[in-house]
Amino acid sequence: MRMHAIRAQAQDMSAKRERETQARHQRREETTMDEMPGPALKSRALRAMRADSLPIFAWPFFGLIVACTCWVYLFQVLDAERTQFERRAYETATRIAVNQAAQLSRDLTMIDQILVLIGSHWQAVGGKPEQKTLDEVVGPDKAILNISVFSPRYEMLFTNSPSAWGEEELKTAGSLPFFAEQTKSGVDAMFIGAPRKLPGQDEYFVRFSRKILDASGNLAGVVVVALDSDSLMAPYDGGILGQHGFVASYGIDGASRAFRAEHAGRQPPVIPLSLRFALDTSAGNIYVSGKDFGDSVNRFISWARVDGFPIVVIAAADQTEAQAAMNERRLLSIQIAAGANLVLAAFVIIATTMSVRFHRERRQLELSQAAYRKATEGGTEGFFICQPVHGEGKVIVDYCIVDCNERGAAMLGSSRQSVIGQRLLGIQGGLAAQPAKELLDKAFRQGAAEEDFQIEPDSRSEPQHLRMGVVRSEEVLAITVRDVTLEKSHMADLERRGNEDTLTGLPNRGWIRRQLPAMLERADKAGQKLAVLFVDLDGFKLVNDTFGHGAGDEVLQHVGKRLKVAVRPNDHVIRLGGDEFVVVLELLAHESEAEHVADRILHAFQAPFTTSKGTASVGTSIGISVYPCDAKDMETLYQHADIAMYEAKTSGKNRYHLFNSAFYDAMRARTRREKELRAAIANNEFVMHYQARVDCRTSKVTSLEALVRWNHPLEGVLAPDEFIGLAEETGLILNLGELVIDLVCAQIARWSGGVYASVPVSINVSSRQFNERDIRESIGDALARHGISASSVEIELTESSMVVDPRRTADNLQAIHALGVRLLVDDFGTGYSSLSMLHNMAFDLLKVDKSFTSRLGKDENGDVFFQAIITMAHSLGMRVVAEGVETATQVRILQALGCDELQGFHLFRPVPADELPHSLEVAA
Numbered sequence: 001m002r003m004h005a006i007r008a009q010a011q012d013m014s015a016k017r018e019r020e021t022q023a024r025h026q027r028r029e030e031t032t033m034d035e036m037p038g039p040a041l042k043s044r045a046l047r048a049m050r051a052d053s054l055p056i057f058a059w060p061f062f063g064l065i066v067a068c069t070c071w072v073y074l075f076q077v078l079d080a081e082r083t084q085f086e087r088r089a090y091e092t093a094t095r096i097a098v099n100q101a102a103q104l105s106r107d108l109t110m111i112d113q114i115l116v117l118i119g120s121h122w123q124a125v126g127g128k129p130e131q132k133t134l135d136e137v138v139g140p141d142k143a144i145l146n147i148s149v150f151s152p153r154y155e156m157l158f159t160n161s162p163s164a165w166g167e168e169e170l171k172t173a174g175s176l177p178f179f180a181e182q183t184k185s186g187v188d189a190m191f192i193g194a195p196r197k198l199p200g201q202d203e204y205f206v207r208f209s210r211k212i213l214d215a216s217g218n219l220a221g222v223v224v225v226a227l228d229s230d231s232l233m234a235p236y237d238g239g240i241l242g243q244h245g246f247v248a249s250y251g252i253d254g255a256s257r258a259f260r261a262e263h264a265g266r267q268p269p270v271i272p273l274s275l276r277f278a279l280d281t282s283a284g285n286i287y288v289s290g291k292d293f294g295d296s297v298n299r300f301i302s303w304a305r306v307d308g309f310p311i312v313v314i315a316a317a318d319q320t321e322a323q324a325a326m327n328e329r330r331l332l333s334i335q336i337a338a339g340a341n342l343v344l345a346a347f348v349i350i351a352t353t354m355s356v357r358f359h360r361e362r363r364q365l366e367l368s369q370a371a372y373r374k375a376t377e378g379g380t381e382g383f384f385i386c387q388p389v390h391g392e393g394k395v396i397v398d399y400c401i402v403d404c405n406e407r408g409a410a411m412l413g414s415s416r417q418s419v420i421g422q423r424l425l426g427i428q429g430g431l432a433a434q435p436a437k438e439l440l441d442k443a444f445r446q447g448a449a450e451e452d453f454q455i456e457p458d459s460r461s462e463p464q465h466l467r468m469g470v471v472r473s474e475e476v477l478a479i480t481v482r483d484v485t486l487e488k489s490h491m492a493d494l495e496r497r498g499n500e501d502t503l504t505g506l507p508n509r510g511w512i513r514r515q516l517p518a519m520l521e522r523a524d525k526a527g528q529k530l531a532v533l534f535v536d537l538d539g540f541k542l543v544n545d546t547f548g549h550g551a552g553d554e555v556l557q558h559v560g561k562r563l564k565v566a567v568r569p570n571d572h573v574i575r576l577g578g579d580e581f582v583v584v585l586e587l588l589a590h591e592s593e594a595e596h597v598a599d600r601i602l603h604a605f606q607a608p609f610t611t612s613k614g615t616a617s618v619g620t621s622i623g624i625s626v627y628p629c630d631a632k633d634m635e636t637l638y639q640h641a642d643i644a645m646y647e648a649k650t651s652g653k654n655r656y657h658l659f660n661s662a663f664y665d666a667m668r669a670r671t672r673r674e675k676e677l678r679a680a681i682a683n684n685e686f687v688m689h690y691q692a693r694v695d696c697r698t699s700k701v702t703s704l705e706a707l708v709r710w711n712h713p714l715e716g717v718l719a720p721d722e723f724i725g726l727a728e729e730t731g732l733i734l735n736l737g738e739l740v741i742d743l744v745c746a747q748i749a750r751w752s753g754g755v756y757a758s759v760p761v762s763i764n765v766s767s768r769q770f771n772e773r774d775i776r777e778s779i780g781d782a783l784a785r786h787g788i789s790a791s792s793v794e795i796e797l798t799e800s801s802m803v804v805d806p807r808r809t810a811d812n813l814q815a816i817h818a819l820g821v822r823l824l825v826d827d828f829g830t831g832y833s834s835l836s837m838l839h840n841m842a843f844d845l846l847k848v849d850k851s852f853t854s855r856l857g858k859d860e861n862g863d864v865f866f867q868a869i870i871t872m873a874h875s876l877g878m879r880v881v882a883e884g885v886e887t888a889t890q891v892r893i894l895q896a897l898g899c900d901e902l903q904g905f906h907l908f909r910p911v912p913a914d915e916l917p918h919s920l921e922v923a924a
Contacts, residue, residue: 090285093315101311104313111208118149118223147159147224148226149223164205182209206257249312287301382481382482383478383480385478386476388400408481413428424440452467499514504557508577511574516584529629531591532637534622534625537620538654539619543616594658598656621649623642625638625658706747734769737765742785763793794844817842823841847883847903848866882904
């Protein structure tokens, strides 16, 4: 409905005001309709009926004209088709006649040559040929020919087919047509006789004859060749000529020589007199009725003269059968035309009905247009109709406003009467006319377009933003203008929230990801540097744990303010989340400027932060990455700043570090090693070496210590100091420890029943493994899984394992000891264990660190310290093992001090399990 109104209102701009006057007049008439007298109402009704009567008569008249035209055209087409059909029928018959004549000419020429050849041979052998010689002359492919030779006295001298002659014929041979023709004719030529049939036979045959002359040129005989008449006519497709069609050859005497018909029998019809006269020409066509033929079959006749012989070939096509398909098509065409007339009649009825309805709906539409005008005037959207103004070359140079509503005019700061007729580029009212024209140009090309425009702030206060939608309707544009100020404000607020951290009011992670590429581009164009400072708070977790998250949020707000004060006016402070901040420094001449800013930030964090819960001190670690020195893109720049911050934290915190590629390489190497270590644990790339402990006095082996080695696929066997520390830091020591326990227990099971079955093996358990896993359960499961006794296993713990939770440690040690597993304190003297702790925990052996062993014999304090340790351990009921024994002097001193067991390279080196027998034997 709206598009109809647009088209109706945009037809004629110059008559716009006149149409409005007529519309108002019409509305007044409609308003007073009920008050009009009866005759006036009747007059209006009659006018409406006259207006609607035109389509009632126009459509039937149109249908009649179309029907008559179609029938005339149809019969013209059918007549042309009949003429074309007859022409094709004659062409087909002519083609068959010509082809048959050509074939018959070749056959007759061949027969004539055979007759000449036989006569020549007959003359050459003196009239006495042999059958074999005659066959060679004629050839085996001519075996179907019936050859006979007669003397001048009518006697048969030779024949290869006696059945081809009747007895009566031979008795009266002189009266036969061929003999009469050859004896009386002075011309030496082949004579073609009429078809004959012998008594008792069904086949007709034709006899061909020629004279045999002697050396003097006198008649020496007649040679005759008889041939089945059917073989003289080549086969053809009987469907082409029809059921009563035929092909026949006639002599100039009018007698038939050969005949072929697929369905009409073997007897050729009698040639009508009209056709006989026509055959005097070499070729032609003629229509012969069935009355002339005497069989009531009308035929299309074509004939062709046989070249070199007095024979004519006739091809006759059955007219009735040939025209059957055409007659069916003719009938079908008439039936279709009759059906089309019915469809046309239905169409005329429907079109007449719809036309009447359309005229009535158009009148209702005119009434609706007036109502639509009222609706658009009361809406909130501005509505315009514009048509293009063309310049030279039909180029659109402007647009003219041909209609609008009051709301649209108000948006332009004018009235409707003032706006109608104005050019778009001449509008004054704050709207950017040129961009608006470009939008209309786009809609005129593409069919529709939409764009937002902003009213100049100094032109009017409301609205500030307009959304203009344009739709093309034929040669005019329908434009709707909507106030989207509130929508724009809402979108701006959402965008601000998307770029702003709600807690600190600083830009957030999304903002820096969107803005940093543009900053890098500006630095490139200016030929200067850009720095990213990754700021991470030190001790912030303690603030949250001590004062609560509310106080932590207050600290973060204070941090944001201090950072903004510490940086330069044009620098950017961003909160990534949690206690992580980023500072972006643009347009740096040298990286030292970034260091100065980092110093100011560190200085700003020296003073504590005051919160509602108390005072909190927070430091900061800063990583600096400079573009383009350290990175060429945003992601790498950000990553390198993070790495530099990590280096600052690992270096002691509360400091800054510039990105260091060596540190980065070390981190990458550590990451790679961690990845390899994870794969090694998953793939079980570890092997166990064993180092013996011996009794200090008897030198007998008391135990074996299991030491893990990494069988690296590329680097070979790695010692523990190359991966144990990394495993401790990453937590991989937990899975590695479980694997070591399983490997050792499996080896002990393999030794059962052997020489080492009674030798216990000690397993080192790390601090994290002891405190974060149920070590008792792990050991118990391994013992049960491999079926070994608890007495064959010892557990070595460092002092650091016992200080995390002494009470829990004591309970765990007691539980392990209850299994029957002996417990050892490893590397004693390097940790923080006390005498009371050792007293309260069920240890069996105390292994003194090698640092004490190395001092033996070098100074008196070394011996005194070791003696004190031995005395203390013995008083607690523990045996003492000296680690790191490397000299014979140390062995003698330890024996003198009363040490219980020794372990070191001087005695035994760690070796794989399969090398233990040899090593122990050498030691013994």
